[in-house]
């Protein structure tokens with residue numbers, strides 16, 4: 001066992017296909033330039049900094065520990081330092097699951113096997129969220145842009161997309177959702193059970209848009225980014241994952257001539273987390289966010305996946 005390791009894992013956004021991806025429809029995800037830094041070192045007991053993360057660290061170590069049957073995983077100091085807003089749809093939990101798994105692999109001097117790290121992180125995510133698609137942990141593991149599809153529990157297909165040009169998007173925080181990802185996935189499931197035909201047609205619509213997004217990234221000019229964001233948002237709103245607060249922000253952006261959508265699980269009672277927004281006037285959205293006292297930042301997409309930091 002090594003004495004100390006440091007790893008970092010990126011946050012993520014979903015350009016198209018959230019929620020539908022849980023049911024086997026495709027999604028496009030991208031890693032962003034906000035990272036979680038984890039340091040893991042040997043200690044005489046389990047210490048977690050910040051202490052409020054102790055439960056999730058214990059749960060994750062339980063999953064990774066089973067892979068190695070290492071009792072020493074109970075005696076570690078795990079420190080977390082994150083630039084990813086927590087619980088806002090930017091993959092904070094996936095970055096943690098992938099980061100801690102990769103960190104333990106490094107600590108135990110295991111060969112860096114991204115497929116195994118990703119699988120293990122997926123198990124941690126399941127403990128956290130119930131029935132995730134596995135898209136979040138996969139983008140955080142591999143980085144870049146991914147086309148992702150979960151065909152079944154043990155069969156997930158993904159492929160790197162190499163965009164001709166990546167759009168410059170702004171991320172605007174509509175507020176931390178009161179509901180977590182597991183609860184939002186469960187709400188969509190209820191809605192699906194009550195209205196199977198309606199929700200299936202929304203998912204097929206989502207797939208059409210995800211394909212259009214792929215073509216846009218590959219340089220086809222037949223689609224406008226603003227229209228794709230707007231249409232995507234309309235599907236998420238129909239699925240019931242957009243809060244009134246987030247809807248008002250998005251409508252305002254549309255009135256100003258831009259396009260925006262919720263990215264990730266969304267939220268209903270308070271905010272819906274991060275909104276992806278685009279306007280061809282580069283200054284307009286940051287000015288709007290400033291005026292509206294909303295947290296915002298420019299997203300650099302396609303960042304590297306989980307990495308050891310020296």
Ligand code: MEV
Pocket residue numbers: 017018019020021022089091131132133134135136181185263264265266
């Ligand atoms: C959450 O970031 C994305 C969802 O599609 C859930 C999932 O894919 O597991 C809402």
